């Protein structure tokens with residue numbers, strides 16, 4: 001036995017949140033062939049009827065592409081500093097398990113030697129309602145990184161699609177129970193056997209082990225030739241988290257802002273002296289794999305990848321993590 | 332003075348040092364009164380007034396912008412104003428497509444002797460701007476409904492014999508030492524074949540989208556030595572520009588031209604370069620489709636909207652921009668060592684992916700490719716935010732074709748569109 005909600009009742013629930021002025025983020029169709037996680041303008045815009053893998057990730061709810069950290073305003077005889085107000089209640093609906101799992105992974109980074117208040121404030125306002133996957137595509141590999149199409153990590157609620165179009169509902173946190181308090185739930189039998197997901201494609205531990213003693217290896221140069229350093233992989237990855245700090249303003253007012261940045265850019269490691277420790281694309285590709293499968297695990301005890309496949313789907317040149325690491329682990 | 336209703340517009344005038352600035356000076360010394368709303372910024376020459384300065388003025392709150400310099404024939408540097416005029420023609424079309432309010436953008440020729448004209452122009456612009464009211468191009472409500480789908484061509488059949496022929500050709504050039512690397516397509520994407528035994532990794536199918544010319548600018552690929560490259564007819568146009576701009580030594584490059592029946596991309600619908608024209612060897616053959624749509628239908632669709640709707644449409648598009656610069660990285664024509672977007676002294680384009688920074692980037696990118704973009708659509712294909720950069724590229728390509736009979740990368744004998752000018756360039760928009 002479990003609790004269920006019909007698709008119509010779920011939409012009504014979402015419409016109720018929107019009517020109450022809550023910010024709800026979910027997959028929406030941007031143009032033919034492209035879905036993105038974005039704030040919903042209406043409950044009807046939410047893509048619920050079929051499996052879609054949005055081209056972006058949900059990290060933007062806790063780590064926006066651009067955010068003011070603080071600002072200044074210069075008056076006649078004063079300088080006023082102000083904190084950026086960031087707390088906001090945000091509901092994410094329609095995340096996949098590979099999206100939801102990104103948040104606890106990011107929590108570790110933003111609370112390591114320095115507790116990032118701005119990140120933490122945003123994080124506290126987020127409720128993630130995931131939908132279990134019923135399909136996957138060639139680039140998906142959640143099952144290779146310890147997740148699965150119905151893994152609950154990072155989710156406040158999990159909706160499991162039923163054959164009748166509705167969902168079995170698993171409420172996993174008080175936040176989610178609060179949001180579903182008004183929902184029309186029905187008791188019923190479990191909908192269907194969970195989808196097992198893609199077959200495992202590689203072993204991340206093997207990738208880490210290879211990385212450990214192959215820093216100088218022709219492998220990297222060979223596998224990075226096609227990379228044009230566009231950063232689409234990192235910007236659409238749910239757990240890539242590098243940023244740049246910029247000051248923007250004029251003599252009267254301005255902000256210090258944090259903007260996304262990525263290891264695939266030549267400018268990322270360029271020193272003021274002109275020296276660039278990662279002065280070719282092979283070094284940058286190697287960095288991305290190292291960070292995810294060797295450095296992050298060394299420091300935080302888990303890999304920096306949820307198997308979503310976005311890096312490969314978005315790479316204009318057919319790269320991404322999967323094709324490279326499968327080469328590593330298949331030797 | 333006219334009735335202002337309390338609204339004092341800010342008008343930025345970018346003027347050249349030798350004519351309009353002296354004209355303004357003369358107006359002053361002759362005690363000719365003109366409204367104090369204008370902020371004059373003096374630059375050496377209109378040829379040095381970058382389109383992004385105009386955008387910058389709007390960013391920081393200008394309600395109208397004037398760009399003014401020496402009359403044709405009077406340029407202190409000989410031809411700076413002619414070069415400027417050609418760029419303004421392109422810039423105006425771009426701004427028109429995006430939906431900027433063109434009544435806010437003014438151009439004039441004012442000589443050192445024309446203090447009176449300076450007074451008149453400034454007075455008129457001020458009055459007109461007061462009547463229009465304050466301007467904030469960055470305040471549009473994004474329009475989210477997608478456009479009707481663009482014409483799409485089905486992918487054509489690929490000649491299976493062509494793939495074999497390609498592999499044979501690759502093997503031959505590698506074995507003979509004619510090239511050290513063959514840049515071609517593999518199962519997942521571009522491959523770089525250096526050993527004759529590996530030529531079977533080369534494929535030729537309907538997924539050969541990439542314009543491989545972009546790799547010729549990458550130092551990692553240049554380091555591999557002399558290259559042979561697989562080119563479609565559309566891609567080859569990039570080679571023509573790159574050679575014209577001294578980026579490649581064409582004789583050192585071996586081009587294997589593949590006839591193409593379409594890769595199922597929007598650009599393929601109106602493609603008239605199904606075969607390469609200047610390849611060193613050509614494989615297979617292909618015919619242009621019998622009924623080719625107009626190349627610029629997508630621009631017509633946009634222009635059919637009201638300017639405010641166009642602005643709302645592009646606001647929604649640009650709002651999605653992440654400033655990842657994937658569009659730039661894949662572009663075969665974007666080869667600058669340091670892109671203007673990565674320069675911060677001065678910072679012409681805000682680095683942040685907020686609305687103003689994104690508008691500035693998209694306008695700069697399009698303008699820097701005016702007359703150079705070969706329409707390969709790699710930028711649009713690569714954009715992870717699904718932004719239709721093509722619409723901006725096509726706008727400028729159409730202007731180049733209609734006004735200057737120029738199509739980038741079609742005729743190797745033609746001088747570059749930007750960097751040359753004609754005394755006949757249209758100037759009905761200049762006062």
Ligand code: SF4
Nearest residue numbers: 237305306308309311
């Ligand atoms: S590295 Fe690639 S597959 Fe892994 S989480 Fe990031 S985008 Fe997804």
Ligand code: SF4
Nearest residue numbers: 227228230231233315
């Ligand atoms: S791997 Fe692909 S997506 Fe990532 S930077 Fe390189 S070309 Fe871009």
Ligand code: SF4
Nearest residue numbers: 662704705707708710
């Ligand atoms: S701007 Fe876009 S369409 Fe034009 S040459 Fe560059 S990548 Fe190709």
Ligand code: SF4
Nearest residue numbers: 652653655656658714
């Ligand atoms: S590729 Fe797209 S998202 Fe990235 S900078 Fe270009 S337009 Fe913006």
